[in-house]
Amino acid sequence: MKGRNMTRWRDPAKDPRQEPKSNLITLEGAERLRGILDHLSRVKRPALSAKVGEAAALGDRSENADYTYNKKELNRVIARIRYLTKRLDELQVVDRLPAATDKVYFGAFVTLEDEEGEEMRIRIVGHDETDTVKRWISVDAPLAKALLGKALDDDVTVKAPAGDTTYVITDIAYRDPQQ
Template sequence: MKGRNMTRWRDPAKDPRQEPKSNLITAEGADRLRGILDHLSRVKRPALSAKVGEAAALGDRSENADYTYNKKELNRVIGRIRYLTKRLDELQVVDRLPEDTDRVFFGAFVTLEDEDGEEMSLRIVGHDETDTAKRWISVDAPLAKALLGKGLDDEVTVAAPGGETTYIITDIAYRAPRR
């Protein structure tokens, strides 16, 4: 039986989407999530509620595209508010530097050199603040897990889609958290 709500069955024990995510976040990331939550709660939701009310006042809702669209958007925003509220309660904000700043820990800016001599810089952050454009990777990512606890000039081997890749840590830096 096929339908639009049918999905492929996955074994929960082997599904990578079911792996628990860490609840760590940087102070900047927590501030950003709080800002998004505040904007959705104070600006977006009231505006959409007003639009839904105006569209509902026009009469027949079954053929009212404006009502249907804005109602769906309002429900999406309410779901996002609910998710962010719950997620912010679960998160543990890391607002201090590690005692040993010569090793890679959460929040570190790390520069790696691969076997071909090409450098790559990245930052290890929480799941909620990953950003591929900035090269901020989740602390749960395989590369981040391999880097944690390593020091300068240590070699790290990571399984990649094209095979195993070896990196050498060439720089470790931290940014002092905002208070």
């Protein structure tokens, strides 16, 4: 019985998707999510509702592609609004610098040097604000977990599929969230 609804069984104890995610977020990340929620609630949802109403007024809905598309899009936007509302209630906003800025904590910009001498600058952020282009990694990522609490010039070894990788912390910086 193969079909599109069949999935492979995963042991819940070993499934990485079941690991609890931290509920931390930076102040600018929380503001960005609130902005998205506000745009969806005040602009996108009313516009889609109007389009659905106009398409429904045209007659037979079963053959009305405009109605079908806009109705699906409206349902997607409503689901996203529900998700963001619930998620923003769960999140804990980190709106101040740590007491010891000479160590790596949440929100830190960390410059790492690998064994070949190549430098990489990352930022440790919440799960909801990760960005591969900016090199912002989740606080739940293996590299971030290995870095937390470390100081300047500390060696950090991270297990990767290709083998263990060792980095040296060459710089730690923070951006003041109140600015």
